[in-house]
Amino acid sequence: xxTEQEVINDAIQENRIPEYLLYxxxxxxxxTGEALIGAAIYNREALDAIAGVALNGLGWPAYRAxxxxxxxxxxxxxxxxxxxxxxxxxEAARMLIELFLERWxxxxxxxxxxxxxxxx
Numbered sequence: 454x455x456t457e458q459e460v461i462n463d464a465i466q467e468n469r470i471p472e473y474l475l476y477x478x479x480x481x482x483x484x485t486g487e488a489l490i491g492a493a494i495y496n497r498e499a500l501d502a503i504a505g506v507a508l509n510g511l512g513w514p515a516y517r518a519x520x521x522x523x524x525x526x527x528x529x530x531x532x533x534x535x536x537x538x539x540x541x542x543x544e545a546a547r548m549l550i551e552l553f554l555e556r557w558x559x560x561x562x563x564x565x566x567x568x569x570x571x572x573x
Contacts, residue, residue: 457536457537458537461529461532461533464529468522468526471518471522472519472522475515475516475522476515478512479515480512482509482515483508483509483512485508486506486507486508486509486510486512487505487509489502489508490502490505490506490509491505492505493505528552528556532549535548536548536549
């Protein structure tokens with residue numbers, strides 16, 4: 454039987470590949486956009502500058518996804534403390550339910566889908 458720390462470490466490790474992939478995509482978009490903007494200034498081409506700004510803007514969704522992954526990793530890491538202090542399986546389950554309900558409640562104000570309710 455694996456400990457809760459091993460399970461949490463495995464879940465965080467599985468999130469590393471998408472996190473690093475998103476870092477690469479964000480860096481690629483921003484650097485390419487900056488190069489296009491620099492080339493547009495040098496060649497005095499407004500259309501190229503617009504394309505560079507658009508590529509820079511594409512870095513933001515990747516950045517937001519990275520922040521979400523890191524937030525979820527931190528949440529999993531913080532679960533380690535209460536789970537290790539739980540004296541019974543029922544107490545650990547109750548803690549998990551409370552934490553996940555609190556997490557989903559904070560997201561429901563930003564998300565048009567609510568758990569079990571469909572669209573608003």
